[in-house]
Amino acid sequence: MTKILVTGGAGFIGANFIHWVLKNRDWEILNLDKLTYAGNLENLKAVEGGSRYEFIQGDICDGPLVNDLMRKVTHVVHFAAESHVDRSVLEPAVFVETNVLGTQVLLQAASKNKIKRFHHVSTDEVFGALELSDGKKFNEETPYNPHSPYSASKASSDHLVRAYGDTFGLEYTMTNCSNNYGPYQFPEKIIPLFVANARENKPLPIYGDGKAVRDYLYVDDHCEAIALVIEKGKPQETYCVGGDSEKNSIEIAETILEALGKTRNLMTFVKDRPGHDRRYAIDHSKITKELGWKPRVTFEEGIAKTIRWNIDNMAWVENILNGEYQKYYKKQYGGK
Numbered sequence: 216m217t218k219i220l221v222t223g224g225a226g227f228i229g230a231n232f233i234h235w236v237l238k239n240r241d242w243e244i245l246n247l248d249k250l251t252y253a254g255n256l257e258n259l260k261a262v263e264g265g266s267r268y269e270f271i272q273g274d275i276c277d278g279p280l281v282n283d284l285m286r287k288v289t290h291v292v293h294f295a296a297e298s299h300v301d302r303s304v305l306e307p308a309v310f311v312e313t314n315v316l317g318t319q320v321l322l323q324a325a326s327k328n329k330i331k332r333f334h335h336v337s338t339d340e341v342f343g344a345l346e347l348s349d350g351k352k353f354n355e356e357t358p359y360n361p362h363s364p365y366s367a368s369k370a371s372s373d374h375l376v377r378a379y380g381d382t383f384g385l386e387y388t389m390t391n392c393s394n395n396y397g398p399y400q401f402p403e404k405i406i407p408l409f410v411a412n413a414r415e416n417k418p419l420p421i422y423g424d425g426k427a428v429r430d431y432l433y434v435d436d437h438c439e440a441i442a443l444v445i446e447k448g449k450p451q452e453t454y455c456v457g458g459d460s461e462k463n464s465i466e467i468a469e470t471i472l473e474a475l476g477k478t479r480n481l482m483t484f485v486k487d488r489p490g491h492d493r494r495y496a497i498d499h500s501k502i503t504k505e506l507g508w509k510p511r512v513t514f515e516e517g518i519a520k521t522i523r524w525n526i527d528n529m530a531w532v533e534n535i536l537n538g539e540y541q542k543y544y545k546k547q548y549g550g551k
């Protein structure tokens with residue numbers, strides 16, 4: 216029986232992964248989450264009490280707890296992280312604590328308990344930035360060149376995972392994926408934030424000239440990629456996962472405004488993020504060739520579903536916007 220310790224399962228991608236696994240595989244899940252501002256058990260209400268799912272509130276930096284949980288599982292899928300680039304500019308220390316030290320605690324316990332597979336969920340941001348029109352894409356051979364405290368902490372965690380493989384023989388796999396979108400995404404991220412603001416005729420804050428490009432990956436496609444890598448991926452290998460959907464911030468804003476029947480005048484250009492990477496794009500040919508994965512959901516389908524989900528779940532979004540997010544917003548934008 217496959218029993219997976221999912222870390223950070225109450226966050227955006229972790230929660231989607233748990234729903235996806237419980238629907239598409241017979242695996243059991245043990246979800247370890249600290250419930251930081253980004254963790255939300257509302258995301259998992261539908262699976263609470265199920266025979267294949269258990270939740271433990273705790274910190275991945277807590278060695279004895281992690282070691283104890285590791286004895287009960289066969290695999291690890293590691294999502295838990297501080298994940299928001301803007302927050303890493305304001306408060307870098309917690310990014311190092313969770314993303315670097317927390318990952319090391321997990322790796323230590325996984326090695327000790329001879330876990331069958333440690334799957335590490337990483338990001339394309341570790342590779343740095345591409346030019347807007349150079350046509351290049353990141354792949355598994357791209358050298359690391361992170362620019363933000365977030366991407367630097369993720370890069371450090373990637374190196375630690377490989378070091379535990381090389382030094383202690385830990386069987387690992389890694390995925391470096393592009394920008395996910397879909398249900399349950401915390402509304403500080405561009406798509407849910409723009410939907411919430413557009414709905415209320417509030418400005419959609421666009422960094423700099425709005426031309427920074429990200430490759431959008433529908434979260435269910437990402438979940439399927441992780442499952443395939445665990446099942447069929449070669450140990451000690453990395454797979455780049457992308458959505459074939461390069462969009463800039465203006466295009467995202469336009470799509471959302473059009474879908475909600477709102478005016479383009481809501482687009483508001485604000486001071487650029489320091490160290491803002493210009494473009495990310497992923498060449499996913501390795502996982503396509505070796506494991507037969509490719510993104511199934513087009514951007515048009517995915518964005519329509521995501522907008523619909525956010526509108527249908529506005530109480531969920533507003534709960535967050537009226538609580539923790541306000542403190543952060545005040546700090547960043549000076550009390551608006």
Ligand SMILES: NC(=O)c1ccc[n+]([C@@H]2O[C@H](COP(=O)([O-])OP(=O)(O)OC[C@H]3O[C@@H](n4cnc5c(N)ncnc54)[C@H](O)[C@@H]3O)[C@@H](O)[C@H]2O)c1
Nearest residue numbers: 223225226227228249250251253254274275295296338395
């Ligand atoms: N969202 C994206 O577009 C994206 C893209 C590439 C990679 N990733 C990676 O995927 C993973 C998940 O991203 P997400 O967007 O779901 O993040 P998220 O911020 O929505 O969720 C993170 C979860 O981790 C939990 N957590 C944080 N610190 C913890 C700790 N010390 N101990 C236990 N739990 C803790 C939080 O409570 C939360 O539930 C991250 O590792 C991130 O770097 C995300």
